[in-house]
Amino acid sequence: MRRSVVTISRSPTETRQFGAMLGRAARAGDVILISGQLGSGKTTLAQALARALGVRRPVRSPSYLVASAYPVSRRSIRTFYHLDLFRLRRLSAVDAAVISETISDRQAVVLAEWADRLPGRLVPTWRRTSVRLTVQSERRRAIRVSGRLIRSVLARPGRRSSVSSVGRARLRRRAA
Numbered sequence: 737m738r739r740s741v742v743t744i745s746r747s748p749t750e751t752r753q754f755g756a757m758l759g760r761a762a763r764a765g766d767v768i769l770i771s772g773q774l775g776s777g778k779t780t781l782a783q784a785l786a787r788a789l790g791v792r793r794p795v796r797s798p799s800y801l802v803a804s805a806y807p808v809s810r811r812s813i814r815t816f817y818h819l820d821l822f823r824l825r826r827l828s829a830v831d832a833a834v835i836s837e838t839i840s841d842r843q844a845v846v847l848a849e850w851a852d853r854l855p856g857r858l859v860p861t862w863r864r865t866s867v868r869l870t871v872q873s874e875r876r877r878a879i880r881v882s883g884r885l886i887r888s889v890l891a892r893p894g895r896r897s898s899v900s901s902v903g904r905a906r907l908r909r910r911a912a
């Protein structure tokens with residue numbers, strides 16, 4: 737079975753559409769870990785994902801805090817937490833406590849930018865979706881997804897198939 741799937745985005749709009757699709761698929765308890773170099777599109781994707789979850793306020797990266805909370809009322813999701821770990825060179829006890837608190841909130845969707853700075857032990861594997869953005873040219877980005885929401889990426893209408901039918905059948909069986 738495929739563990740990750742790559743989608744090519746050719747514009748900020750395509751990245752937003754991709755983020756919105758993940759937002760529509762997300763459920764309470766999901767933790768979405770986004771990584772990628774400066775300017776790769778992490779915030780562009782995060783904002784579209786938040787909007788699709790029903791977040792009304794524009795999502796901006798918190799400058800002093802590790803996490804911002806936005807109210808949501810959709811599909812038993814009460815809160816969207818946006819974490820930006822860019823400034824996190826060393827995880828202080830306070831940062832770790834704040835992050836753990838967001839992750840322990842099972843009525844929330846948590847999204848972390850610069851998630852490679854997050855100690856893996858903080859997020860249970862089965863709740864994780866990892867999204868890695870790679871800059872391929874000025875407007876082209878590769879978006880690699882693995883983890884819980886991979887199924888929604890594979891099920892995307894019009895997606896060019898790069899997964900074997902055997903892989904798909906296994907995914908369906910696991911989903912059943």
Ligand SMILES: Nc1ncnc2c1ncn2[C@@H]1O[C@H](COP(=O)(O)OP(=O)(O)OP(=O)(O)O)[C@@H](O)[C@H]1O
Nearest residue numbers: 745746747748751774775776777778779780875877
């Ligand atoms: N296919 C694309 N997808 C997303 N952004 C794109 C794409 N093509 C060009 N861009 C541009 O790349 C930039 C991405 O900015 P964004 O703030 O989303 O990145 P980021 O990864 O959050 O950066 P940072 O690490 O600095 O916070 C924007 O200026 C956007 O217009």
Ligand SMILES: [Mg+2]
Nearest residue numbers: 778779797849
């Ligand atoms: Mg950003």
